[in-house]
Structure formats: structure tokens, C-alpha cells
Amino acid sequence: MFRKHHSHHKRVSKSVHFNIQYLKEQLGDSSDLSVRNLTIAELGHAAIIHIQGIVDEQSLHDNVLSPILAFIHEKRNVHSGKLPEEITQIISVPKIKLLNDWPEVVDNLLGGDTVILIEGHPEAIIAGTKKIQSRSITEPTTQTVIKGPKDGFTENLSTNISLIRSRIQNNKLRIEQTKAGTVTKTNIGILYMEGIADKDIVREVKLRVSKIDIDSILDTNYVEEAIKDNRKTIFPLFQSSERPDVVSANLLEGKIAIIIQGTPFALILPALLIQFFQSPEDYYANYLVSSFLRIIRIGSFYVNMYASAIYLALITHHHGLIPTTLMVTLMAQREQVPFPAIVELLLMELAFEVLREAGIRMPRAIGPAVSIVGALILGQAAVEAGFVSAAIVIIVATTAISSFTLPNPNIVNAARGLRFIFIFAAAFIGFYGIILVSLCIILHLCSLKSVGVPYFAPFSPVRFSDLKDSLIRMGSPSLLKRPTGTNRSNKVN
Template identity: 45%
Template sequence: MFNWWRLRKQNNGATRNQNEEMVGYSNELPLYFDLQQNLQQISQALGNSPDLKIREFEIRNSKVQAASVFIDNLTDKVVVDDFIMRSLMNDTAQDTLKNTASDKNVFDYIKKNALAIGEVQVIKDWNGLMLSILSGNTVILIHGSAEAISGDTRGGKSRELSESTSQVVIRGPKDGFTEDIATNVSLIRRRIRSPNLWLETMNIGHVTHTTVAIMYIKGIVNDQLLQEVKIRLNDIQIDGILESGYIEQLIEDQPTSPFPTIYSTERPDAVAGNLLEGRIALIVGGTPFVLILPTTFFMYFQSVEDYYQRFDIGIAVRLLRYVTFFISLWGPSIYIAAITFHQEMIPTPLLISLAAQREGVPFPAYVEAFIMEASFEILREAGVRMPRAVGQAVSIVGAIVLGQAAVQAGIVSSAMVIVVSITGIASFATPAFNMASSVRLLRFVLMFLAATFGFYGLAIGNMMLIAHLCSLRSFGVPYMAPLAPFIPADQKDAVLRLPLWSFLTRPRLISPKNMTRMKQDMKPSPPKE
């Protein structure tokens, strides 16, 4: 299932070694015994940065020199002052430390008893020391000891919880992920309070050391899938990871496909629902977008709001999304093919009306559509990039003025403006933005085939598109499952959204070893008399 990836890993072995030499790794040499030498080395490594805070002090009764080192604005100063500095300088600690006979005893006592903080680690090399300081921890260095004590004091300013801006719902939770990975993990744990919800972390990036967390439910997840995810993540050799999109592009099965094969979301409830189905979540530090894998085509037309309301409403809304997907992909192409090659398929009154509108238009239908589609994309991009206060107004007013002026100037017909407008509006109905972006690109290809060969070219393009979709895999799972291959038991949440009491099993290809989701006979009924 994953042989192609392992071949790629073997072929890139020599290149990876070269990249390691070019990028370089942090120094793994041991620390010095001399305190001043350690502090000087830290200052030089960070370029004597002004946000590097070094507090030297003497443990009075033991006459041992020590220092605390941390980065300003990455640490919680209250924790540093109350639970580290005060703990080392209080009377109880001084009375106990005065009886110590060596620096080793001082180090052991501080590590085991003196620090009133939750997480304490011992660091023995420069690589771990610098990574701990740059992660927001406070490091305690003691003269005469080649080891350091790291206390978890991570803090500083971070964005508050707010509603997701890319996946808005009317009914459902209003919290969304932030750029803090600890906050994101806690949002998921609040929804899944199970000891089987496991979390594994790793650092990726030789320079950034970005934290990437793997979250899954033990006993539900496919162990082979989990192992493959770890292999692909460990195979990444790069200097920095700045957003989850880096990870997505480096581990996906077919990076040349226009369709996304890894799902991303800002919603904690969406991640929790996919974890319960046996999928894996990748949480990347510094971004509010969490990756979910494996992915199928139908996931991009599902919204968490579908499960929070009655199934009949969910079915109607989901069918509407598929209709808008077809309109956004094939709307302009069908119009171009019909008006250019297949006029006999258009009703006579409508054909006469269209011919009258196009009487003064100097361009063929394809050029018309291309001009209007390109103008619409420019307006869309301008509305996103402009300041928020004027972006929406400029995009709306620009579209109205541009369309009206183009019709009055005789450059395009009124029917073409209507077709392009409906197509653009339909593209916004897709819940996943990355899927809508793929459709925007493919729309131009289908327009060219329709203008060149008519419905015949459009049919050939659709056949190639369907064949490509059926050939895609997401971590070994067919992209078009459960439709191709057809799995009857999984049709309850593919094209349609059947009632929740029919969700007896999990998707077969996602969680093959633990498929039972709820007990049978959960269909509600009136009370018996």
C-alpha cells in the first residue's frame, strides 16, 4: 500500500545526508562545569540578544553560585518569580542547603525539592539547553555541575479563543483553534475525555524546531496507518516548518494532483468527530489549522453543522452543496459548448434571446467567459488582500460596476454575466476552501475543452477527471471511497447524511479493527402505553 513512499525514501537517502550537512544540527556537546563559561556560551549563541534574561544569584548557606536563564515574553514571569526564584531563596530551602557538602548535593536537592513547579527536566547537552530556553522554559545552571535544570514556565501573550473564520456554522460550538498547540490539544481533550486519546509529539525543522503533535484514539486507529504517518513525518528533513501547509505538502500521497488529499480544519468538534471515526490529527505549533488524515473526497462537502440538526435538513443542504459544486465546475463550460457547437439543444425562444444579446459582442463565447472569469478572480483576490474595512465593499461594488459596464460597452453579453455570477456564487458554497480553489483552476481547463470540441471535449475532460479522482489515495485509502470502491454500509454518511441512529459502524477502510460505534435499536420511538 505504501511501497512508493518507501522507494522515494530510499532514493532520497543520499540527498537527505547532503541536506543535513548544509543545514547543520545544533551542538550536542556537554555543558561546562564553570557557570560563567556556560553563561558566556549562551549569550554568544543568541547574539547577546536583549530579550535574553540572565539572573545570577548565590545560594547563601551553601555558597554555591547559580543562575536562571530565560527568554523574555516567552515565559510567564509570575511563574518564574513565584515558583522558581522564590522557591530557591526562601528560608526553608536555605536551611536545608546549608548542610549540603557538594555541588552535586545542591543540584539534586534543587531538582527534587526546591522548585515548586510541575514539570522539571535535567539537561546534559547544548542542543537540549538551547531548545529548552527558546521554547519558553527557565533553565537553572549551577556552578560545578555539567547539567542544567529546566522548569516549564512557558507563557507570554497569545491569541484568545474565538470563532473559526473559515468554517462558520449557525448551530454548533463557537470556539476555534489558536496558534498555541497546548490550547489546541486541550480543546480536543475537553470533547474526548478518554484515556485512550493518545498524544505523541516531535520537533520538525533543524532551525525552527516546530512542535508537531500526533493525536489518535488507541484501539480505534489503524496501527498500520499510524506507523506510516510516523515514517513520513520522520522522513521530513527541512530547516523550518512555519505552518501546517508545509507538513501537508511534504507527506501527501500525490503532490501533483490539483485535489487536496489531506483535510484541514479550524474547528475542534470537527477534529473530535474524525478521531472517533479512526482518523489521525496532526497539530502543528504556530497555526490554527489542524490536519486530518486519511481523507476522502466526500469529506470536503461535509460540515459539522450537518450532524447538529435533523437528518432531512442535513440531506437537503448536502445535496445543495453537490449541486453548487457541479455548477461551479461545469457551468461556464456547458454554456460555451451549447452556444458555440450545439445550438440545436437550446429551446428556440431562448436561442433567439441569446443571439440578440450577442449581436454586438465581438468575441466568441470562450473569450467572453475567460474575460469575465479572470475579472471575477481578480476581484475575489483584491477583496481578500485589501483592508477589511473596504475590501468587501470594493469587491461587491467592483463586480456590479464592471459587469454593467462590460454589457453596456458590448464586450460581453448579459447571459454570460449571469452565468459567471452564478458560478462564482456557487463556488463559495463548498465548505472546504481548498477544494473550492481546485475547482477554480479546473474550470478554465474544462472551458477550453468545451470551446475546442464542444460537449465531446467536455465528456473527455470529465472522464479524465473521474479517472484521476478514482486513482488518488490518501495514506492508502481510496479517495472516492465509499463510492469507489462501493461500500454499502458506509453510504450513510457519504453523499447523504442518514439519521444518527443508523451510524452503527465506523468507515470500514478507516477503522477496520474496531467498527462498532453504537448499539443497535437506537431509533427513537413513542413511549409504550
């Protein structure tokens, strides 16, 4: 009867008993819903309601419950119409407000706040007692550096924002919070620098986030897939980082950061392809060393994509390009192999991918040992058994090792996927297939945009002023101007 009559009730009632019943109905009479009934002087019934486990119990006791109990004990002669205002005056929490809309009350209760209901008053007092359990700040696991800050984001949105605030102590830092996910109602923070970030890009990002219409937001990838320009590309259009120093540096360049409750990774947008080869350590070391290492990373990316395909093209279609002595050696190795070159190459590539995945899923203490020892044993056994040639093992191992030099795992995954496309193209028409696929990828990269900014910049379109921090990194005096793609008004650091 209650459900049928009040299922569409949107306003807080004057009856505390009715309000409690409504809350219990909304939460399915959950076992972690705590209701403390009180009698305030001669003014009637009141209730203090919270959800156990997500509130700060100490703050709830010291700043909410104790002052109210002291108020009741004093039995002040307060007019009933002023009682909510009087209660808000004695509660000593940083955040307090009055609400009479049920959806907002329920959202705050589920967020960790305490709800205070008073008989005869059609409004709820919301006291900020939120406390989300999270791990302590630790060193990032995916973007490690030898020299540089060692703190990383956690799963707590407030903690992550504080890490940014501690680095950018400037009144131009803007932090706007919203919620997304119709079921999870996840808190999302949008950060940018007023006067540095492009206003049109900021407006576009806010618009896209506001239009997210999915049930749950559990990680940055949920937001990325919902707001990115092209959902049919293998390349990551947004940069993902768990390092506060990386996010801070990008904010100062005019980028926008999206931080999500429940994940230690932040999205940085817009992103350019060249940024995925830049390590935070590039800016903490000598620029000559940094430039050399960046070239190594870019070269490793191409080795990861092309090495297997080039070997396959040479061994199957372009024998004349191989020196005679090397050709004789390769043919002698392949003499005992019963499979075509593409089959043995695919067998080894897939075997190494399985070992890589197994190393990630295994317990941390034995995972690296299993993947390394497994690869050595598997490669040696495969050669001795005659399944594959020794050259194939060397090529596949080189491609696997080269992927570990890249600082961002998202670009590694893109290279892994493209490698198999190049292998099939090389098996079909050799170098012609590799060149054809390469041209298609370059055209695709030139067509991509990240929140309206060309993804392949500063190479297409060419921006000479931004080339100083692309393939190589120039010295600090040359980096005084911000990138032009994300900043049009305030260009000087």
C-alpha cells in the first residue's frame, strides 16, 4: 500500500516516520542503513540517518551527534519554526545544507553524508561526514621514473585533486565537479587553467561529459569511449596518467584533465600522438640525454610494429635483398621447419603474447620470472624441436623487448594490434603490402582529432614552433612558449 501510494513522492514530508519508511523503501531496507531516533525537548521526534562504512564515524560522533545530544539535554526554549536553523548552528562540520528534494537527499546519503530529519519540518539537514576508504599515496606502477616525484594518484577523487593543488598553487586553477553514470553516479572532476586553456575546448569537453548516458563509470576508459572524437580507431586519443606531475605539467600547457572517483588514472586531453613517446623523466634530465632516449623510444615503436613483417617479407618475397651469406644461413635454419614462414611467425608471436598476458595475471612475486623463464625455455625448445627457426625467435623476442621501452601502455597496445596487420600484409605482397598499410595508417592519423585538435600535430599540420619538443627535446630556454594547438591566448610559460 505504501509503495503504491507514495512511489512518486519527490518532496521530504513533515512526518519523520514517513520519511524513514520512504528511505528504507528506496534503499531496500539495507542492513547498513543506520537510523538513530531522538526526541528534541518538547518539540517532537527527530532522526539521524547515515550509511555505515562510508561516513567518518569520529566526525559523526564529535561534530553531529554530541552537539545535538547536548542541545537536547539543555532543553532550550526554541520556537519550532526555527529548529532546523538552530540545529545547523550547533553542528560543526565544514559542509551543511538544507534540502527538501528526495533525489538530492538520497544522493547525499549514498555519498556518505548524514541526514537529520525533524518532526514537522519538510526538509532534511545534510551534514558532510563523508569518508571514502582508500589506500595511501604510493609510487606509480605504470609510469616509473628514476629521477622525479614518486607520488601517484589514488582511487580517491579528493586526494587526487589535492595532489594537483599542491603543485599548482594558483587562483587560475579551475576545478569543476559533476556526476556521470545513471546507476553509479560517479563523481568526475574537470580541471583546467583559466586564461591558459582554450575556452572552446573547455566548453566542448564539458558538453561531452554532460551528455554521457551510460549506467556505470568505473574507470577512465568509460569516459574516454563516451567522449572521444573517433571510436573506431586503435590509437589512444586521450592520454592516461597516474602521475600528478604529468597532469600538472599538461594543465600548465593548456590541456584539460578529467579525474574520476574510483580510479588512480587521470585523462589528459586533447592528446597528440607524439606525447605517448614522452616520458616525465625527459624533463628531469639533461636535454641531450632526453632527446637520445626519446629517439630510442620512437625507434622501438617502429621495431615493434615492423620487425616481424619486414623479416617475413624478406624471407618470402624479396630474397634478393638479403646478403647471400645470411640467406644461406637462414635457409639452413628453415630446412627442418615443416611450416611456412607466416605460420611459424604467428605461432611465436601468439606464444609471446600469451606469456606476456600470463606474466601480468600471475602473482606479482612470480609473474616476471614465469614470463622470462617461460619465454627462454619455450623459444629454445621450439628451435630444438624444429617447429620454428632460430631467426624467428630472435625477431619475435626483439619486438617483445622493444615494447617495454614505451612509457605509455596505451600506445603499446596499438602497436601490438598493428603488428599483426603488417604481418598479414607482408605475407600477401611483401614490402608493397607494408608500404600500402603504412600509407593507410598515416592517412588515418592525419584524419584523427582529439577534442578538435589534430592528432598528428605538429607534423600534420606542420607547426614549426612545436617541433622543439617532439622528436627531440630542446633546452629549457627554447621551451618558453606553450604548444599552439591547445592554447591561443596565453602562449608564454
